[in-house]
Each structure stands twice: as C-alpha cells, then as structure tokens.
Amino acid sequence: DVKVTQSSRYLxxxxxxxxxxxxxxxxxxENMFWYRQDPGLGLRLIYFSYDVKMKEKGDIPEGxxxxxxxxxxxxxxxxxxxxNQTSMYLCxxxxxxxxxxxxxxxxxxRLTVL
Amino acid sequence: AQSVTQLDSHVSVSEGTPVLLRCNYSSSYSPSLFWYVQHPNKGLQLLLKYTSAATLVKGINGFEAEFKKSETSFHLTKPSAHMSDAAEYFCVVRFSGNTPLVFGKGTRLSVIA
Known part of the structure; x- marks a missing residue:
C-alpha cells in the first residue's frame, strides 16, 4: 500500500x-509538495520539489x-x-x-502557534 | 497566471437529486484534471482523473466528470446524491508535466434529507 507519511499529526x-x-x-x-489548507482558501502551495536537492517557491513561500x-x-x-502560520499542512x-x-x-x- | 475556478463555494441538494459541481480552468494545451474529495476531518481522496483518454471520466461512488476543451471546463456530476456525499470537493489541474498541481478553492456540498 502506497504511503505518504507526515511525522506529526498535531503540534x-x-x-x-x-x-x-x-x-x-x-x-x-520525483515531485513532492507542501500545501497549507485554510477554511475558504482551499489548498495553497508553499514549496515544491521536482527532484532531490531541487526546490521551487510556490504561491506563499514567505516564512x-x-x-x-x-x-x-x-x-x-x-x-x-x-x-498566522496556524494551519493544516499537507504534504x-x-x-x-x-x-x-x-x-x-x-x-x-495541524499546527497551532500560540 | 494559470488558474482553476470553482464557480460555487457551497452547493446544497436534496438526497436523491442530481449533483453538479462546476470547474473551469485557464487554457492549456494538454492538462491533466482531477477531482478530489475531503470528508470532515479526513484526508484528501481521489475521485477521478482525466489524462487525455476518454473525455467522460467515471470515478468512485457514482461520480462522473466531462472534459470539454472548448469550454475549458471539467464539471463533476452525480445522478443521485446520497447523504454520505456531503463533503468538500476540489478541482485540481496540472497544466503540464513537472509543474505543481493547482487547486480550486473548493466547493462544499451539503445533502439534505
């Protein structure tokens, strides 16, 4: 069974x-992505990677x-x-x-920043 | 910029009636198109995908989508809604190889008994 595993469910x-x-x-x-999901905003791309040691900025890379x-x-x-980085992060x-x-x-x- | 537009943020239907969730995308020569579903507090699940084969694509749970190149649309339909279809639906487009997948903002489907 194929899998994408994220290390922490809640932080x-x-x-x-x-x-x-x-x-x-x-x-x-080859390709991997990080998105954040917020209500009403859908999934927004933070960064992506075409392959090892390669990375590209997505729509919201700041921070x-x-x-x-x-x-x-x-x-x-x-x-x-x-x-403002409190959000659900999806890989x-x-x-x-x-x-x-x-x-x-x-x-x-799911990350909560206090 | 390449974009995906889901025309309705919320759709409400009665159980047993048809479902139509609309999606348009900015023009592309040969896109790959997907619909994903997310039930409350669950991960994203692939409903169906179009990758240049038949223009009418059948997915899981009775859902279908039709790729219309001239209209740059990929609307999701189901003949008869079930209570378990209540969820958020995302239209997703990959405009070309080795580029990110672009998500629409989602359509929340409510099914009324």
Missing part, C-alpha cells in the same frame, strides 16, 4: 520557535523553507513560527514527467 508551538514538518513517501516519486536531501523525504521548516507526492498519475497526500499536520 502546538510558541511564537518564535523553529518548527520542522517531515514528510516521507515510499513510491519513488517557510524546505529541504530535499533524499528522494523520499521533503521537509518543511518554519524558521520562526508566527500565529503530497506525484510522479514527474508528462504521464501524470495520482497525487498522493499525507494525513496532514
């Missing part, structure tokens, strides 16, 4: 803390960074958490190239 952090969200997929997918040192792992980093992966298969999602990480 509570304080303003200014550094936050790491980890995502691992076991499908050998975030990412790391892709290995193909299966894509990490999202909040250098200094702020209350996803998909095959690269022209033949697009299905986008697989993790279960999400």
């Amino acid at each position: 509570v952090k304080r303003t200014g803390e550094k936050v790491f969200l980890e995502c691992v997929q076991d499908m050998d997918h 975030y960074s990412v790391s892709r040192e290995k193909k299966e792992r894509f990490s999202l980093i909040l250098e200094s958490a702020s209350t 996803a992966s998909i095959l690269g190239g022209r033949n697009t298969g299905e986008l697989f999602f993790g279960e999400g990480s």
